[in-house]
Amino acid sequence: MFLRRRQSQNLQENCSEEREAKVKELRAALGPLSGRNLKFCTDACLRRYLEARNWNVNKARKMLEETLKWRSAYKPEEIRWNEVAHEGETGKVSRANFHDLFGRTVLIMRPGKQNTSSGEGNVKHLVYLLENSILNLAEGQEQMSWLIDFTGWTMNTNITIKTIREIVYVLQNHYPERLAISILYNPPKFFESIWKVIKYFLDPKTAEKVKFVYTDDKNSVEFMKSLFDVENLPSEFGGKATLNYDHEEFSRLMAQDDVKTAKFWGFDEKPFQITKSRSQAEVALSSPAL
Known part of the structure; x- marks a missing residue:
């Protein structure tokens, strides 16, 4: 039983090492990044894209590059509530x-x-x-x-x-x-x-x-x-x-x-001033605060 447990532990460690190697491989494949792309492409982000593509580096790279193009055009981080x-x-x-x-x-x-x-x-x-x-x-x-x-x-x-x-x-x-x-x-x-x-x-x-x-x-x-x-x-x-x-x-x-x-x-932005609305609608703010 001890041997089986040890073998299982070794397999998990090897899998973890292989996946970390793929994260490094994906980062290298993306090439130099800067600005928002660099901030977006954390190791955790790269792992999510690899997971989504069953740890295929080429497929994950293609998917991530498409996202970077989309974010550059759509600018989701610049959308404001107003x-x-x-x-x-x-x-x-x-x-x-x-x-x-x-x-x-x-x-x-x-x-x-x-x-x-x-x-x-x-x-x-x-x-x-x-x-x-x-x-x-x-x-x-x-x-x-x-x-x-x-x-x-x-x-x-x-x-x-x-x-x-x-x-x-x-x-x-x-x-x-x-x-x-x-x-x-x-x-x-x-x-x-x-x-x-x-x-x-x-x-x-x-x-x-x-x-x-x-x-x-x-x-x-x-x-x-x-x-x-x-x-x-x-x-x-x-x-x-x-x-x-x-x-x-x-x-x-x-x-x-x-x-x-x-x-x-990294934007320099002041709070948006909320004015009192004329109508009351309903929002999910019922339970204890975050």
Whole structure:
């Protein structure tokens, strides 16, 4: 038994050494980097791209180079809340103020709160919140969790397949290995046909991270308890907390984070001043503060 344990340990060490060698090989293949590209391409980043391409250095290099081109053109780190705040007025996507039991940032999505038909606006809003969620990951944590509440969702509130494809493309190609799990909570029966279409665009590894959870299913209840503290979890997802979305308060939080983002990327930026909005909408700021 001792010999088997020792052999297993040696295999793990050899695998770790091989993977670190691939990280160095990928960095060399990328060539000299500077500015934002250098800051983006940490060893952890390179590992995520290698993992996404099954540790094939050439494929990971190609994927990462495409991301660097996309970031250079799209400039996701320069998007500020005031540019996308109108998309978030109903709280259709927001960052929760609690982590899951693994310390991962949680994004709450409520497709029933869809408030615009702009594909470009929806993608930009989500990209902003992805960047914000990454900024707020706990130390040593690389991934985030998504909670998707289908309350009030109908075919009339759905975004287009074209927009869904764009979101899937951006997530899979430019944020690889950032999603730990995506929980679809109480999706209606007719969502199954839509899921078949969405799944067609998903990488099999990404599709495996999507879990269907139902209130009246005992296994689902236990599954949620294995991932979240029920005291922090909103009642919409089987927890004991209250999900109150306050758009004005969430805007203040995002404005503060915009300053952190600017500092992280080396920008000199002053806080964006939030003015009192005329209307109150709902935001995921219900549980204990981060």
